[in-house]
Structures are given as C-alpha cells and as structure tokens.
C-alpha cells in the first residue's frame with residue numbers, strides 16, 4: 098500500500114485507518130473538520146467541512162493536486178444524527194446528513210474522475226442500517242442506503258477502480274458513545290439499540306484501531322466481490 102486517502106481522519110475508524118496505514122508505510126492523505134491529531138511526515142491533512150459542498154473541490158485541489166495515483170480511497174466521514182422517528186425529523190436535518198454522508202462522497206468521486214487520478218480501490222463506509230430499516234434510524238439509514246446505490250452507480254463510471262460499500266460492524270467510537278447513552282436514546286422506544294449496548298458491555302465491540310486493521314486485512318477479499326456491491330465485515334469470508 099503506498100498512497101491512501103481517508104475522509105474523517107480526526108477520530109474513530111478514520112483515525113484508526115490512518116494510524117494503521119501510516120504504520121504500514123503508506124503516504125496518507127485525509128480530511129475532517131477538526132484535523133487529524135497524528136503528527137507524521139507521511140500524513141497530509143486538510144481541514145474541510147464536508148457539509149459545505151461548494152468547498153469540496155477546491156479543498157481536494159489543495160490536498161490531492163499533484164498526486165499521481167491512489168491505491169486506496171476510504172470514504173469514511175459520516176454523521177449519525179439523532180435516533181428519532183422519521184415523521185418527527187425535519188427536512189433540514191435530513192439534508193445535512195445526506196450532504197455529509199452521501200453528496201460529499203459524490204463530489205469526491207467526481208473530483209477523482211474529472212482529474213483522471215487513477216484509483217485502485219474505493220471503500221465507501223456504509224452500515225448495516227443501510228439495509229435493516231430499524232425504527233428510529235431515519236436520515237442515517239436513508240443516507241447509507243443512498244451510499245450503497247452510489248457505489249453501484251459509480252462502479253459503471255469508474256471501470257478501472259474497484260468500489261465497495263462496506264458495513265464495518267459495530268465499532269467502539271464516538272458514534273457508539275451517543276447510541277449507548279441511556280440519557281440520549283431510550284431503548285424502550287428503539288429496541289435495536291439494546292443489541293449495541295449488550296455488545297459494548299460484553300466487550301464484543303472492537304476498538305477503532307482493531308476494526309481498522311480488520312478492514313485493511315479484508316481489502317484483497319473485498320475485491321472478489323463485484324465492483325459496486327455492498328458487503329458487511331461480519332459476513333465476508
């Protein structure tokens with residue numbers, strides 16, 4: 098692995114991936130609002146708020162201009178929003194989640210195509226929520242279902258790259274801090290949360306570092322799936 102680009106590199110899975118890739122000797126390009134906390138000579142970091150869609154292209158010019166090829170792109174940045182009934186979620190909240198989780202990724206893929214930057218493998222970090230339709234996962238589930246279709250559609254438009262939408266399984270990150278906080282989410286109202294809390298309590302939820310390492314180990318296996326398909330780390334053999 099020599100050149101990688103990871104979005105959402107300031108915490109959680111994106112930070113875990115960046116750490117593991119740097120340890121493996123890769124040059125890693127990344128972006129987030131807060132910035133990557135790592136200090137490494139092979140890390141190139143760009144502060145970028147992906148909800149500001151009009152800023153994405155210029156930020157990528159600064160970050161990736163001059164890069165000749167990328168072996169791996171991980172479109173990882175994402176937000177959960179509140180677990181709440183969709184009927185009680187206003188459209189502006191949904192728009193923001195869609196902008197970050199879906200449309201910013203479209204713009205990134207467009208930039209790669211427009212700049213004719215060769216990319217070997219693209220992993221779009223999806224979620225089991227993309228296909229489960231559990232109560233309360235509204236805007237997030239919609240955005241990840243859209244992301245799965247984005248992968249499928251761009252597979253036609255990036256024939257030299259292998260794309261996959263990948264559910265990373267449960268990972269112990271800030272997202273789970275929110276989901277597992279009884280003051281934030283009431284299990285009685287949203288039963289799917291119970292499984293997450295049980296997994297965290299019993300130590301079955303891997304750290305971001307461990308989950309990142311698992312994803313990197315799976316990269317060759319992911320390529321055996323058709324480009325554009327959806328896979329879940331829990332079921333890949």
Ligand SMILES: NC(=O)c1ccc[n+]([C@@H]2O[C@H](COP(=O)([O-])OP(=O)(O)OC[C@H]3O[C@@H](n4cnc5c(N)ncnc54)[C@H](OP(=O)(O)O)[C@@H]3O)[C@@H](O)[C@H]2O)c1
Pocket residue numbers: 104105106107108109110111112128129130131132145146147148173174175176197222223224225264265266267268269270271272273305
């Ligand atoms: N944790 C899980 O169990 C789990 C399960 C399934 C899927 N996922 C997916 O895994 C991915 C990573 O999430 P995580 O669990 O590692 O959560 P996390 O710790 O909250 O990380 C989210 C990352 O996305 C970045 N991000 C969020 N909004 C952004 C914005 N507007 N502009 C730029 N970057 C932004 C954050 O950076 P800044 O805040 O600095 O901008 C951060 O680096 C997400 O796509 C999530 O949907 C996680």
